[in-house]
Amino acid sequence: MDINEIDKKIKAEAIRQHTVSVDPNAPKSGTTTINMTDGVLIPKKEEKHVLTSWRLTFFGAVILSAVLIIFFPDPYRTIFLTCLRGAPVTFEVTVFSIIGAVIIGTFTGLGSVSKRRWINMICGVYVELIRGIPLLVQLIFIYYAVGSLFHVEGLIAAIFSLSVCFGAYMGEIVRAGIQAIPKGQMEAAIALGMSRSQAFRYIILPQTVKVILPAIGNEFISMLKDSSLVSVLSLEDILRCGRMYISRTFLSLETMLVVALIYLMITLVLSRLVGLLEERLHKNG
Amino acid sequence: MAKIEIQNLSKDFNTPNGVLHAVKNASLTVNDGEVVVIIGPSGSGKSTMLRCVNGLEKPTSGHILIDGTDTADPATDIRKMREEVGMVFQSFNLFPHLTVLENITLAPIKVKKMPKAEASELAMKLLKRVGLEEKAEVHPAQLSGGQQQRVAIARALAMNPKAMLFDEPTSALDPEMIKEVLDVMLSLAKDGMTMLLVTHEMGFAKAAADKVVFMDKGEIIETGTPEKMFTAPENDRAKDFLAHIL
Numbered sequence A: 001m002d003i004n005e006i007d008k009k010i011k012a013e014a015i016r017q018h019t020v021s022v023d024p025n026a027p028k029s030g031t032t033t034i035n036m037t038d039g040v041l042i043p044k045k046e047e048k049h050v051l052t053s054w055r056l057t058f059f060g061a062v063i064l065s066a067v068l069i070i071f072f073p074d075p076y077r078t079i080f081l082t083c084l085r086g087a088p089v090t091f092e093v094t095v096f097s098i099i100g101a102v103i104i105g106t107f108t109g110l111g112s113v114s115k116r117r118w119i120n121m122i123c124g125v126y127v128e129l130i131r132g133i134p135l136l137v138q139l140i141f142i143y144y145a146v147g148s149l150f151h152v153e154g155l156i157a158a159i160f161s162l163s164v165c166f167g168a169y170m171g172e173i174v175r176a177g178i179q180a181i182p183k184g185q186m187e188a189a190i191a192l193g194m195s196r197s198q199a200f201r202y203i204i205l206p207q208t209v210k211v212i213l214p215a216i217g218n219e220f221i222s223m224l225k226d227s228s229l230v231s232v233l234s235l236e237d238i239l240r241c242g243r244m245y246i247s248r249t250f251l252s253l254e255t256m257l258v259v260a261l262i263y264l265m266i267t268l269v270l271s272r273l274v275g276l277l278e279e280r281l282h283k284n285g
Numbered sequence B: 001m002a003k004i005e006i007q008n009l010s011k012d013f014n015t016p017n018g019v020l021h022a023v024k025n026a027s028l029t030v031n032d033g034e035v036v037v038i039i040g041p042s043g044s045g046k047s048t049m050l051r052c053v054n055g056l057e058k059p060t061s062g063h064i065l066i067d068g069t070d071t072a073d074p075a076t077d078i079r080k081m082r083e084e085v086g087m088v089f090q091s092f093n094l095f096p097h098l099t100v101l102e103n104i105t106l107a108p109i110k111v112k113k114m115p116k117a118e119a120s121e122l123a124m125k126l127l128k129r130v131g132l133e134e135k136a137e138v139h140p141a142q143l144s145g146g147q148q149q150r151v152a153i154a155r156a157l158a159m160n161p162k163a164m165l166f167d168e169p170t171s172a173l174d175p176e177m178i179k180e181v182l183d184v185m186l187s188l189a190k191d192g193m194t195m196l197l198v199t200h201e202m203g204f205a206k207a208a209a210d211k212v213v214f215m216d217k218g219e220i221i222e223t224g225t226p227e228k229m230f231t232a233p234e235n236d237r238a239k240d241f242l243a244h245i246l
């Protein structure tokens, strides 16, 4: 057999092997995104029916609000103005808590993929604890614990509690994001002489961010809704402003309708923004 | 350049179905400047042996010596060893979020603390060597498989390794791209790089290899020159395998 013939056969064999062997390091086709669908659906261009129902709901809410304010200014105009006075607190709590949750979640996520057993254990226990206790109970508990130990003001205690509660879920998202990065990335970094922490910092985490950004967006929306729980902690957010108005005027149904409309419109706008973000990420590969 | 000695290497994996002996008591020496090709059927432990050499897998028993330094010795800085042994993977494993240039400069900058300008200059030199200097600013996704693998080789070379490991560097490539990668590898071999590789590219083995090693079921069954191994292997299993692919 001459060399050329051998070459040809070898190549055919290489191709055959390539098609039958399942290589764990082979690049996955397409990009991975993690979706945690609790609560709102994220409207995207590709998903026509979600986008349509998003439009219906959003414009329905906007039109209803407009009708109420224009045709029934008494009492709705006052109710809207009163409730919206709580919006800054709601946003403040949400934004700072999500930042806190991302920080805690990053460490928890890294901890749960760590090679050290005891670190895994700590992160695991934290996640289990948070998952197993109702959010409202945790919130009140941590709020009082932090308040009595450090004498911080209510807003900070509330942000801290929400960060700790959501940090656990965020940790799971970060862990899933890290695990979605092909194993070959870590191996290539290690093979180049990087330490594991260098590999995480320069190779794994930057790629993880892209994968988990939509999921963080979803958490942000959940957080905005759940931040209404801080109204029990005497923080004047949208819900509490509404409830204070009720105790003055006894217009419970009207006020709660407005509160619901405000939350609905905010979350719908946010979910569309998250959808747009996802579309952009997809476009940039 | 360097000498790689694999002495009585064994590697077991614990699997749900019990212990799997991926490599069994394998010994192999790659002398300074030598090119050694490992062949063998799928699952015979070729990749595992290669991965043990630069510490991606920890040997169950046995020793790996790079220039006489034992990697299993607790006093040895395993990361330092890895810097000295470059590795090229079947699936390239370029960093998708970085440009080609950043892929190459990252390790020299972060690991060797090389100044950025110097690292870029080095990277451009290496890109030129693999014929891709005009691709410095693009991301890996915009490159063909052959181009990606050449960048991966440049990336490994940027750490100025004494030896290079290749695990089936061309088997994920379309046939028309195999040659461009093999040419780069051939030029490395000509320059006297110590190379240990898994490949079924017989043309390359014939042109560059000093030794061909046949592995089966975790064991090194036969070692010989390319001519002898491809035309007249002694062992029956080697004969079988070669008959199968020839």
Ligand SMILES: Nc1ncnc2c1ncn2[C@@H]1O[C@H](COP(=O)(O)OP(=O)(O)OP(=O)(O)O)[C@@H](O)[C@H]1O
Residues within 6 Å of the ligand: A021, B013, B014, B015, B020, B022, B040, B041, B042, B043, B044, B045, B046, B047, B048, B049
């Ligand atoms: N991390 C691991 N855990 C468990 N088993 C493994 C692991 N890595 C490899 N193995 C097993 O070890 C054996 C040898 O694998 P290896 O990848 O070294 O073979 P190979 O000769 O490179 O095969 P191929 O030609 O398909 O690449 C196989 O049976 C494989 O399933």
Ligand SMILES: [Mg+2]
Residues within 6 Å of the ligand: B046, B047, B048, B167, B168
């Ligand atoms: Mg292999």
